[in-house]
Amino acid sequence: MKKFNVFLGFLVVSFLVVITANIAARVSARDKPQEEAMVARGAQLYDDWSKVVPNAAVPGGNHPIWARQSNNTRSGADTWRCVSCHGWDYQGKEGAFRAGANATGFSGILQSTSLESDEIVSILSGVDDPQHDFSSLLTADDLSALAEFIRYGLLDDNQFIDIISRQVESGDLKNGEEKYSAACATCHGSDGTSLTFRYEGTDIALGTLALQDPWRFLHRTRFGTARAPEMPLGVDLGWTPQDSRDVLYFIQSNLPSGFESTETGPLEIKPVENEGGPAQNWITGVLTAFGAMATSLGFAVLVGALLVGIILLLVWLLRSRQS
Numbered sequence: 001m002k003k004f005n006v007f008l009g010f011l012v013v014s015f016l017v018v019i020t021a022n023i024a025a026r027v028s029a030r031d032k033p034q035e036e037a038m039v040a041r042g043a044q045l046y047d048d049w050s051k052v053v054p055n056a057a058v059p060g061g062n063h064p065i066w067a068r069q070s071n072n073t074r075s076g077a078d079t080w081r082c083v084s085c086h087g088w089d090y091q092g093k094e095g096a097f098r099a100g101a102n103a104t105g106f107s108g109i110l111q112s113t114s115l116e117s118d119e120i121v122s123i124l125s126g127v128d129d130p131q132h133d134f135s136s137l138l139t140a141d142d143l144s145a146l147a148e149f150i151r152y153g154l155l156d157d158n159q160f161i162d163i164i165s166r167q168v169e170s171g172d173l174k175n176g177e178e179k180y181s182a183a184c185a186t187c188h189g190s191d192g193t194s195l196t197f198r199y200e201g202t203d204i205a206l207g208t209l210a211l212q213d214p215w216r217f218l219h220r221t222r223f224g225t226a227r228a229p230e231m232p233l234g235v236d237l238g239w240t241p242q243d244s245r246d247v248l249y250f251i252q253s254n255l256p257s258g259f260e261s262t263e264t265g266p267l268e269i270k271p272v273e274n275e276g277g278p279a280q281n282w283i284t285g286v287l288t289a290f291g292a293m294a295t296s297l298g299f300a301v302l303v304g305a306l307l308v309g310i311i312l313l314l315v316w317l318l319r320s321r322q323s
């Protein structure tokens with residue numbers, strides 16, 4: 001009888017463990033993409049697919065949709081990049097590209113994060129708009145990678161960045177400094193000036209880019225750039241979205257940008273009206289906080305209940321052994 005009890009107890013415990021493991025896996029699968037490498041690949045395709053696709057053939061002339069606007073005077077290959085139309089902040093005309101030389105008036109893609117993968121692939125294959133067809137330029141795998149990036153890689157950093165000054169509004173400077181020294185300073189230098197890159201026709205260093213285009217900084221810090229395959233990706237380093245913002249905040253606050261002595265500041269900053277965008281009042285703040293608490297609480301209660309269950313079971317087992 002005792003033996004049977006122990007056996008039964010063992011069965012029940014294993015059953016509970018399997019169930020919890022399953023629930024835990026599902027909870028983390030929801031906010032973690034299955035294939036992080038695919039998301040990063042999608043992000044680099046979004047940045048400039050012609051640099052990541054082997055033997056890419058960019059059609060001559062401008063992308064046909066480009067002719068629907070006249071403000072942005074770029075031409076040729078650049079007009080075929082997703083980022084040129086939808087922005088580094090993924091918010092098109094609602095985001096950083098709402099004004100200035102980069103403005104096209106094209107919409108953002110943040111609202112597409114809730115679509116299924118095949119729906120996004122259809123959009124990229126010109127099903128709704130025959131001119132928005134990339135299916136002859138990119139393979140099916142690359143279209144899927146773009147869809148995964150849109151579903152799991154997009155973040156709304158404009159809740160943390162002042163769109164006019166381009167400064168991160170707050171953050172953990174110490175965390176930013178530690179992360180920067182540990183992972184970035186070896187190549188970029190402790191003051192960020194060891195490497196320069198082309199930006200709007202000039203060579204600039206990391207401190208300048210951070211102030212000039214924090215959105216491009218974040219995108220490439222998280223997902224890399226085709227120009228630097230040797231660079232560690234934020235997502236591979238396990239950096240959270242906030243870690244990247246902290247590093248950006250540290251760089252903006254401490255590294256030389258070249259704007260220190262000038263009155264002008266970063267290029268193209270024009271005061272624009274902040275129309276639309278996410279509601280930023282205290283009620284939405286409180287609601288979001290409650291939402292987050294409810295989610296983590298639910299899981300904690302579940303784990304707690306399970307632990308209590310296991311303890312009760314052990315007590316019961318021990319007692320039945322003694323009797």
Ligand code: HEC
Nearest residue numbers: 063065066079080081082085106109112123129132134146
């Ligand atoms: C030349 C400009 C241009 C380029 C390049 C471009 N798009 Fe678009 N995209 C648009 C416009 C304009 C729309 C709005 C719907 C339409 O007319 O197709 C759109 C719509 C979308 C949508 C649906 C958004 C919605 O809410 O309807 C997604 C997703 C999208 N594009 C992703 C991409 C990706 C990924 C790439 C790169 C492979 C890309 N786009 C390249 C202009 C562009």
Ligand code: HEC
Nearest residue numbers: 183184187195196197216217220221225227228230231232
């Ligand atoms: C192994 C060397 C190496 C390390 C480590 C490294 N980078 Fe880079 N990074 C590069 C190179 C090379 C480039 C490309 C320079 C060019 O465009 O010619 C680059 C480019 C960038 C860019 C893109 C600039 C642009 O053109 O928009 C950003 C942003 C960046 N690095 C941030 C970081 C951050 C943040 C870290 C720390 C996680 C980091 N890098 C670590 C080598 C490195």
